[in-house]
Amino acid sequence: QKEVEQDPGPLSVPEGAIVSLNCTYSNSAFQYFMWYRQYSRKGPELLMYTYSSGNKEDGRFTAQVDKSSKYISLFIRDSQPSDSATYLCAMRVMNYGGSQGNLIFGKGTKLSVKP
């Protein structure tokens, strides 16, 4: 079982739809959970960052972490064509081998929002 699983899509939705993107993971030691957005031909950029369990909201974006289920989600409300990108989840353990450990990325979900 891979450490981080993410459905690659592609996912196509109409403008204005609510989008749900998800990742599951197997390592219960993960403490930090991030979502990065990557536009075509660009490097990833940080979108959301949460520590441990709970929800975090930033404008149209909401990140949820359910550590009991080893499941994280990113919700996009009122989706726009400009949200069309690949969304990568990322996770890190704390105090792994005395350091912060590696940041582990999901493979990314490609989202297309149609006008």
Add this chain to the structure above:
Amino acid sequence: EAQVTQNPRYLITVTGKKLTVTCSQNMNHEYMSWYRQDPGLGLRQIYYSMNVEVTDKGDVPEGYKVSRKEKRNFPLILESPSPNQTSLYFCASGRGGAGANVLTFGAGSRLTVL
């Protein structure tokens, strides 16, 4: 402007010809890292550095070398490139500690090894 700069952005080379991809950041970040991105495999970490003179292997370090002699620079060296190293490479940097989760990525370097 705060940024991570990679060069070259595009490179075609031949098997066995040593090459270096440079990476420089102007944010005074302690943490720097190299990733490769391949279709169906996602982003995989090659090497990372928690600070000057401190480097460590990521998930796919074979065939690569790095050095961190200065805080701002973190070059990726391919001593003898092979076709399986054809990929899109990203350098990233972040503050130390938990700040290493908040990474700033470069624009990417697309490498083709013939």
